[in-house]
Amino acid sequence: MSSKPGGEADPITRVAEFFSHIDGVDFAVIASQDGFPLSFTGVEREETDEIVSLAIDLENVSRNYLEKLARGEGPREGGRGILLEYGEGRVIDISRVRDLLVIAGGGKPVIDASRAAVMFLSGKTVECPYCGADLTLEKARCPRCGRVIPFIADRCPHCGADVRVKKCPHCGRPVTHMGGRVALKRPPIAAAFASSLGVAGGALALLASYLLGASTPITLASAVAGFGLVWAASYAAFPKRPVPQATAGLE
Ligand SMILES: [Zn+2]
Ligand SMILES: [Zn+2]
8 A cells, every 4th residue: 555745645555545445345456457556455465466377367357258248149037247246155356457456355245345446547537517526436425225335326325215315525516427507496295285175275364355355356366376386385395305307428
């Protein structure tokens, strides 16, 4: 592990640190293409050589498999060549990024975490549309199961919750997992809810003006006004929900 003087860790160390914070990622190794481990987390130094050589073997097997698929041979399912299982059924994800090899193992979160790491090391970023903070290697907590997941995950890899909308850890505004804006909107049921209360409001106004002996035009007008006022008030009171807006690029 190394870090540049002056505080900010170098990108490879930052990626290893990121992996170390994600629940369900057991280990990660960032190696050079010729198999030299540069940074790692969750494993002992002595284990990294074995993991890297195994990863290179698996990647070669996987590449042959992909070539077969491209020629129309072999089964159609699967497809993602770098996703393999080894050892005690741990998912291992191997990605080549520029002159680096990123290897991560553990459960399902490895896929999202690797994606974030590959994006970051390739220089692609997910940014907050409001404050511009780089969210590529940010973490978030799943609101349903409470586990730490990559910010760029759209579904919680542990419990399956929809986690497209999260708060930017820098400015606190809701953004999508890919850095899109989020609009607060009332769901379609709000109009139906307001209409049913509006009808009740109109009926009460009608009854009240009838009992007060008002003329027919005034009775009708107060019924319409009662409906309108109650409709508007209950529609405005209906809580808004965050709705992800279309994101530009990256998806
Ligand atoms: Zn969850
Ligand atoms: Zn922000």
